[in-house]
Amino acid sequence: MKSVYIHIPFCSNICSYCDFSKIYYNKKIIIDYLNALENEIKNKYNGEIIKTLYIGGGTPSCLSVDELEKLFNIITIFNLDNNCEFTIECNPENLDEEKIKLFKNYNVNRVSLGVQSFNPEILKILNRKHNKKDVFKTVELLKKYNINNINIDLIFGINNQTINDIKEDLDTFINLNIPHISYYSLILEDNTLLALKNYTPIDDDLCASMYEYICGYLNKRNYEHYEISNFSISNYESIHNLTYWNNEEYYGFGLGAHGYINNIRYENTRSITKYLDKKYLFYSDKISKDINIENEIILGLRKIKGINKSRFKDKFSQEIYDTFYLDDLLEKKYLIDDGENIFINEKYLFVSNEILVMILNNIRK
Numbered sequence: 001m002k003s004v005y006i007h008i009p010f011c012s013n014i015c016s017y018c019d020f021s022k023i024y025y026n027k028k029i030i031i032d033y034l035n036a037l038e039n040e041i042k043n044k045y046n047g048e049i050i051k052t053l054y055i056g057g058g059t060p061s062c063l064s065v066d067e068l069e070k071l072f073n074i075i076t077i078f079n080l081d082n083n084c085e086f087t088i089e090c091n092p093e094n095l096d097e098e099k100i101k102l103f104k105n106y107n108v109n110r111v112s113l114g115v116q117s118f119n120p121e122i123l124k125i126l127n128r129k130h131n132k133k134d135v136f137k138t139v140e141l142l143k144k145y146n147i148n149n150i151n152i153d154l155i156f157g158i159n160n161q162t163i164n165d166i167k168e169d170l171d172t173f174i175n176l177n178i179p180h181i182s183y184y185s186l187i188l189e190d191n192t193l194l195a196l197k198n199y200t201p202i203d204d205d206l207c208a209s210m211y212e213y214i215c216g217y218l219n220k221r222n223y224e225h226y227e228i229s230n231f232s233i234s235n236y237e238s239i240h241n242l243t244y245w246n247n248e249e250y251y252g253f254g255l256g257a258h259g260y261i262n263n264i265r266y267e268n269t270r271s272i273t274k275y276l277d278k279k280y281l282f283y284s285d286k287i288s289k290d291i292n293i294e295n296e297i298i299l300g301l302r303k304i305k306g307i308n309k310s311r312f313k314d315k316f317s318q319e320i321y322d323t324f325y326l327d328d329l330l331e332k333k334y335l336i337d338d339g340e341n342i343f344i345n346e347k348y349l350f351v352s353n354e355i356l357v358m359i360l361n362n363i364r365k
């Protein structure tokens, strides 16, 4: 079984922090885009059963009902498993009842809402166009149509944001009564509106305190912390995203999409002109065993449960301890081995990148 990611790059508004592959909604090119996408899928997809399908963006929900229907018709190409997790990313300001009915007709069973904050001042900094009321209305509508597997994305670590602002956003999230939250720290990327406006990043220590506060708050309310930035009620983890963190293969279709199929990692072009011209590929690379092991570590240690030692051995025909010197990191309690799994001590998750660098530098030659 495989997973599929489909990228819909159109947005009706550009957020100030956004570094994704996106373009302004333009009715004139959407049908050409969907035709190019259909052609890409027909050329690459080998008919495997699909266990998760994720339509991301961009903002897939900014497409009109007719455009969404065309997209869903293209998706009928896939051989979806009966229990397929089918997610679509939406923004609260452009999702309505008609679109939700369409989701239902085409078996969408999970919706991920780009919310980022409920605070009007923060939303202004991020250049987001919805408000708190829109989010409550959207969640209510989704639940009306029995789409209860809902995620919201929130962002912390924004200049001017306080721990009290975070608490208020979390209190509002709890009132939504939904099973999943992704809480990301703001990363200032080059060429974003924020970077161009010389935005000053927040102090690192304050950002770390915010992260600690978020983890503590959600853990107390039965949201299991299962990945660095992701928390869910039991059995509502994102199965699709776990495919990435388990270093499993998946198809990526659409502008700028990444994929990993037949031991090849690839990245599609970010040029819409090239994409419409069906020149999809930007880069591809056959993955050597060493790189695969590196990916297993980088992706696997994002999970709170970390890397299962026997699965590592089955996959690579060698023990993780024969691959890396880990004694020092275990002794310093940066890493923990509970007998089955090796994982990053929760205390150090906020600096997990530093720990990963130490592990990868400790490779046994």
Ligand code: SF4
Residues within 6 Å of the ligand: 010, 011, 013, 014, 015, 018, 019, 020, 022, 057, 058, 059, 091, 114
């Ligand atoms: S963050 Fe999402 S909605 Fe905002 S511009 Fe980027 S892709 Fe579009």
